[in-house]
Amino acid sequence: MHRRDWTDVIGGCVLLLFGLWVFWHAQTHYDFGQMRRMGPGAFPGALGLLVTVFGLLILVPAWFRPGEMPRPAVRPLLAIIAGGLSFAFLIEPAGLVPATVALVVIVSLAEQELRWLRTTVLAIALSAMAVLVFTKGLGIPVPAFRWWSH
Template sequence: MRSARDYTDIIGGLLLIAGGTWFMLYSTGYNIGSLRRMGPGYFPMVIGGLVLLFGVLVLLPGLFRAGQLPRPEWRPFLTISASILLFALIVERFGLIPATVALTLVAAVADNQSRVLRTVILAAALSAVAVGVFTQGLGIPIPAIRWSY
């Protein structure tokens, strides 16, 4: 069904504006600093401003062009949400690798055309990258695998 406005871009732009505004407001609780001497609130303030700007750039054209009314797809929404919740529940108890594998396997259910072998390879690669970046690179104390709780 055609509409006088592109509500998909309007909704997306408003969500980006809301997210960017939240980041900017949240960062005001920290010292912003300056470009030469950045405080802990500087990076969230800049990222929030960029997200807000992109929201405006998505929103404005959507107000002046026709488009389809959006139809929500519940399966991808629910499976992606469930995979994030599952990651949060698993990561402390069992470690980063099992949590990343669970996240990837459950999120793959969102796609009707996902292949098992590709999903397993993706889960292994994402687990290796997560351990390399977060545990080794950034030194975040998350065990790769926790055998006992």
């Protein structure tokens, strides 16, 4: 047992640093404007401060709470990165449905035991939702299947 809850200390620090970076970036690259007429930097700046506060709310109690040192799991990390890359590389040549199916199948390899029925249902449901929301609902010109389009 360690003296600090290192999982939340690390997570709080990441949120704290990210929030401060977002606030700094918004402040240096965009005009904040006035309270009556806010500029394009006001909203991201406020969100950066909010994320910073949440980071502190996680970090401070964790500093005084006992916990374990986290052990990074390599398999889930690699599976999630590979799934995102597969989606990025497949969406243009193959279409939205094959890219989404590949994403779900590859990311499901992050678990120790692969459950084919759950993975299949999830891949079908997410593919259908992606086509309905992005192609039909938002009108984004991404074909469901590339080999069916002209």
